[in-house]
Amino acid sequence: MKKVFLVTGFTLLSGVTVFAQKDELKSLKKIYSRSEVSAKDVTEYKNLVQKLKPIASEEGDKIYAAFYEANTPMVEIIALGQTATPEAMVGLVSPKKISDFALAATAVLDYEKKLGKKVITDEILQRYQFAKPLILSYAVGLGEQKQFAGTSEILYAMYVLDKNDPEKLYFAANYAVNAKDYDTALKYYDELKRINYSGEGTAYFATNVANDREESFNSKADRDRFVALKTHVKPREEKIPSKRGEIYRNIALILVEKGKVEEAKTAIKDARAANPDDTSLIISEANLYLQTKDFATYKALVKESLAKDPNNKDLIFNLGVIAYNNKDLTEAENHYKRVIEIDPTYANAYLNLAILKLDGEKELVEKMNKLGNSDADNKKYEVLRKQREDMFKGAMPYLTKTVELQPDNIDAVSTLYNVYRTLDMETEAKAMKARLKALEGK
Structure with missing residues (x-):
């Protein structure tokens, strides 16, 4: 009989705990559902959360306990009423708290969906839609303060709460890159890849x-x-336009950063196979080979891309850079001039044309400095001086255009000043010197 009594006593005790759990949950739901909350309600809510946590034993009770705890800041904000200014909310909200809420809310939504019974699903979704602009505004504010990790965490939480808004995941990944948190960025980009997000x-x-x-x-x-x-x-x-190319390019760049070059190449190839009509992916693959200094493959891919998009000025410009680095000045010049045909405001094309025109100027000066004072050397000097002068005259219109398009480009201003001075253009040199001093003083 003693054994029976002990078992019965345990059962009764367990029953009391279960009823206590249900009472705590009912009281928490009651406060949670109010549109207006008093300071007394906040205190009671917090006490109920602390009471529920250690006694919640069933799966559902644990899920609701975690949710109500994560929802505490929202109850505190509602209690502020008209005084709920951004300044007043600073201590109540943080990226981690928003992230914790998103995970806890999602757990409730999944649980109620599994049960086939909505208890607070509708309220969670309605309240999130109401709070969404405020949360986004908070994230934007952090981004403006260069708190990139926090911005990324909030945007990812917003995606967790609404999987129909994958744009938030895309920006979360980008902010993770800005925060140099490449592991998190890769995780988010992989998710974008899995859902085949394009952003088109x-x-x-x-x-x-x-x-x-x-x-x-x-x-x-x-x-x-x-x-x-x-x-x-x-x-x-x-x-x-499609963002797939950018997404896969970033995946590849992160993998390259981690020393996983072959994985990066495979990722791009798989992406192209899955999305054969997405020309941005060709560019991403080309950029990967540019990053790894495989210029032959890069050029082949760029030509493939230009066959589909012949006016892609950035690709043509890059071909010019590669040609210049390979000392093929004629090809480089043709590429830069083609860029200007497509976009007459492409400042870097003008600047690179100027650099191209000045190519070899250093060697000319060295040759001139080695000459003596004989008649033969003086004749050679004049020939070399004329060649150098022609170089500067050839570069001058491109430098002038660069400065016109980019008035704060200190390198272009400095080079143009030296060109004017070399060509004895005193008035122009004086004006350019004044501009150079102003820029250096900034």
Whole structure:
């Protein structure tokens, strides 16, 4: 009989614990569901969370306990009411707290989906949609402060909460790169690869009549509605190109950084096989071979890409750089001039043409300095001096254009100053010297 009594006593005790759990959960849900929360409610909520944590034994109770604990900052913010300014919220919110909430909320959503019973699913989703702009604004603020790791963590949390918004994952990966957290970036890029995210689409714009500023819209329907209301004019659309190339390029660059060059090459090849019509991936593969200094393969891939996109000025410019480095000055010049045909404002093409025109100037000067004072040497000197002068005259229009397009390019300004001085163009040299001093003083 004693044994029976002991077992019965344990069962009763266990039952009391279960009922206690249910009471804590009911009370927490009650406070959680309120649109207005008092300071007293916050204190009670925190106490209930602490009571529930050690006694939650069943799977569901543990999941809800973790969620309500992670939701504590939201309850505190609601309690602030009208005083819930960004300054007042600083101590209540952090990237880690947002990340913890996202994981805990997702666990609840998954659990209720598995049960086929919505308890707080709708409330979680509704509240997240309401808080989404605030969370995004917080992330943007951190990004502006160059707190890239925190920005990345928040954006990833937003993706976790809404897998239908993979753009947040894309930006989370980019911010992880900015934070030099390459392992996290690779994890996020791999997820983008797994879901085959491209980011392709159309951006919709219209100009606000009130302030004459162009604004973007989430959809054509939204934009057209405002245009119909006559609050906006000049509707236009802009094609958003595929981001797959950039994603795979970054995966490859991270793998190269880790010394996994062959893995990087395989990743790009697999991407191209899966997306044969995505020309951005050809460019990414080409850039990988450029990174590993395999210039022959790079040139072959660039030519393949140019066959599909003959006006890709960046690729043509890179071909010019490779040709120049290989001392094929004629080919380099042709590439740079082609870039300028496509885009007359491409400043680096003008600058590189100037550098190309000045190629060999150092050797000329060395030859001139070695000559003596004989009549024969003086004649040779004049020939070399004329060659050097012609070099500077050939470079001058390209340098002038570079400075026109990039007034703060100190290298271009300095070189143009030396060109003017060498050609005895005193007025121009004086003006360029003044500009150079102003830039150096910045």
